[in-house]
Amino acid sequence: MTDLAELLTPIVMGVLLGGLYALIALGLSLVFGVMKLINVAHGDLVLFSSYFAYATMTFLGIDPILSLIMGIPVLFVIGFAIQKYLMNRAFGVSMEAPLLIAFGISLILQNFQQILWSPMARGLTTPYALESFSIGPFRFPLAYLLNFIAALIVVLSLREFLRRTYLGKAINAASQNKRTALLMGINTGRVYAYAFAIAMATAAISGVFFGLTFPFTPTSGVSSLILAFGVVIIGGLGSMLGTFIGGMILGLAQTLGGYFLSATAQMLILYVIVLAVLAVRPQGIFGR
Amino acid sequence: MPQETLLKVSVIDVFHGSLQVLWNVSLTIKMGQIVALIGTNSSGKSTLLDTISSLIHPAKGGIEFEGKNIATLEPFQTVALGISQVPEGRGIFPDMTVLDNLIIGSYNRKARSEREQNLKMVYELFPRLKERKSQLGKTLSGGEQQMLALGRGLMSAPKLLLLDEMSLGLAPLVVNYLYKALREIRERGITILFVEQNVRRSLAEAERAYILEAGRVVLSGDVAELREEEEVRKAYFGV
Numbered sequence: 001m002t003d004l005a006e007l008l009t010p011i012v013m014g015v016l017l018g019g020l021y022a023l024i025a026l027g028l029s030l031v032f033g034v035m036k037l038i039n040v041a042h043g044d045l046v047l048f049s050s051y052f053a054y055a056t057m058t059f060l061g062i063d064p065i066l067s068l069i070m071g072i073p074v075l076f077v078i079g080f081a082i083q084k085y086l087m088n089r090a091f092g093v094s095m096e097a098p099l100l101i102a103f104g105i106s107l108i109l110q111n112f113q114q115i116l117w118s119p120m121a122r123g124l125t126t127p128y129a130l131e132s133f134s135i136g137p138f139r140f141p142l143a144y145l146l147n148f149i150a151a152l153i154v155v156l157s158l159r160e161f162l163r164r165t166y167l168g169k170a171i172n173a174a175s176q177n178k179r180t181a182l183l184m185g186i187n188t189g190r191v192y193a194y195a196f197a198i199a200m201a202t203a204a205i206s207g208v209f210f211g212l213t214f215p216f217t218p219t220s221g222v223s224s225l226i227l228a229f230g231v232v233i234i235g236g237l238g239s240m241l242g243t244f245i246g247g248m249i250l251g252l253a254q255t256l257g258g259y260f261l262s263a264t265a266q267m268l269i270l271y272v273i274v275l276a277v278l279a280v281r282p283q284g285i286f287g288r
Numbered sequence: 289m290p291q292e293t294l295l296k297v298s299v300i301d302v303f304h305g306s307l308q309v310l311w312n313v314s315l316t317i318k319m320g321q322i323v324a325l326i327g328t329n330s331s332g333k334s335t336l337l338d339t340i341s342s343l344i345h346p347a348k349g350g351i352e353f354e355g356k357n358i359a360t361l362e363p364f365q366t367v368a369l370g371i372s373q374v375p376e377g378r379g380i381f382p383d384m385t386v387l388d389n390l391i392i393g394s395y396n397r398k399a400r401s402e403r404e405q406n407l408k409m410v411y412e413l414f415p416r417l418k419e420r421k422s423q424l425g426k427t428l429s430g431g432e433q434q435m436l437a438l439g440r441g442l443m444s445a446p447k448l449l450l451l452d453e454m455s456l457g458l459a460p461l462v463v464n465y466l467y468k469a470l471r472e473i474r475e476r477g478i479t480i481l482f483v484e485q486n487v488r489r490s491l492a493e494a495e496r497a498y499i500l501e502a503g504r505v506v507l508s509g510d511v512a513e514l515r516e517e518e519e520v521r522k523a524y525f526g527v
Contacts, residue, residue, distance in 0.1 A: 176382060184440075185399075
């Protein structure tokens with residue numbers, strides 16, 4: 001009995017944490033699903049949002065979640081511009097060109113943030129970020145719950161957007177068959193730009209919640225990128241639901257791994273699961 | 289009553305990269321006509337359709353649609369002007385439902401306002417599509433996919449419908465059904481340019497035909513005249 005009850009902590013933590021992982025991975029999944037582009041700058045762009053929220057909090061005293069009112073449009077426009085002026089042109093050059101550009105953006109962001117903020121760890125420390133809530137006799141960090149709720153809202157909204165709106169359907173169509181999408185009268189260049197912009201908007205949201213949960217440094221983008229990759233590989237590319245489930249699996253793997261084995265085993269478990277999925281079902285659980 | 293010229297292709301050269309595919313190709317289609325494009329596999333028929341759709345731009349020569357120069361436009365602009373292509377191999381979106389496939393056909397702004405009435409027309413032409421409207425594209429049979437591709441092409445409210453090898457891989461009964469639908473489409477005032485492997489079928493359905501060979505127009509004219517040379521055509525194409 002005690003064992004089962006004790007297990008509740010890592011399970012709940014894992015599921016809630018999984019929400020954050022899914023939220024981070026959404027943007028990566030969307031960009032790859034639509035444009036077959038591996039945005040290696042994704043993690044750093046998430047961190048950009050964390051630092052942006054940190055700046056508004058420190059200098060303007062605005063709550064990080066509230067600052068998303070500014071953060072989302074900023075990252076939306078940045079994403080639109082990156083796709084329209086850099087990536088769209090790079091597609092015509094070679095297969096590697098967009099990857100190189102993403103890599104370049106990653107380097108620039110990391111160094112820029114290093115210069116601006118120093119390597120010192122920062123955190124979005126708000127009063128509620130340190131609070132906890134309880135289920136029965138167990139207490140969990142409130143931030144984890146907020147992450148999960150945010151993830152749920154974003155994933156569901158995105159799914160409905162992609163299903164119901166013309167732009168959403170166009171994004172879907174362009175990802176399935178570009179040539180035919182062109183024949184439908186879809187301006188694929190512009191659709192790609194919107195897709196990237198939307199991906200960046202989700203990155204903005206995930207950056208804030210990431211910063212609320214964990215301390216971050218300019219190189220935290222790398223670890224969040226690896227996490228996002230893991231989520232996407234497990235859950236399957238191009239599937240919103242898959243990304244969400246993938247996040248859960250990764251979160252649970254981490255917390256349960258830490259519970260049954262050790263803290264250092266946490267990351268190892270992650271990699272083992274990713275490798276297993278690649279071996280058995282490379283397209284991911286919900287992948288096409 | 290003279291018919292107005294809808295599409296005028298003037299002496300175009302088209303390249304795929306550095307490889308020339310079309311030489312001095314000219315083509316005129318008047319409003320309301322149904323014109324066939326005939327030729328063997330590598331004659332450049334699909335390239336010609338793709339050039340009209342602005343997927344490729346001619347290196348030389350011009351293309352006019354309703355008097356407007358469309359040779360340098362982007363594909364989405366050409367669709368907005370009223371040219372819709374039903375691609376070879378259907379090109380339906382496999383992981384979208386039949387309904388979504390049709391809806392995406394009305395993506396261009398002008399067609400959106402006509403969506404419901406066009407949808408009704410498509411369902412009347414192809415009741416099977418209405419039955420299967422919630423099914424994913426990839427679950428349809430070949431014939432149904434062709435109906436879907438054709439219906440989808442109509443959703444963009446086109447003035448000119450381009451068809452690339454509609455009958456490829458389909459049973460004769462299905463092909464008959466499709467061509468019957470095409471005749472109905474024509475009655476609604478839509479001009480048609482179709483590529484068809486089967487020479488006899490092409491000459492049976494079209495009023496005019498252009499015969500392409502190795503990237504050049506070798507023969508063109510009213511089908512009534514061309515039919516007299518059908519014996520030669522049969523020998524030529526081994527049909």
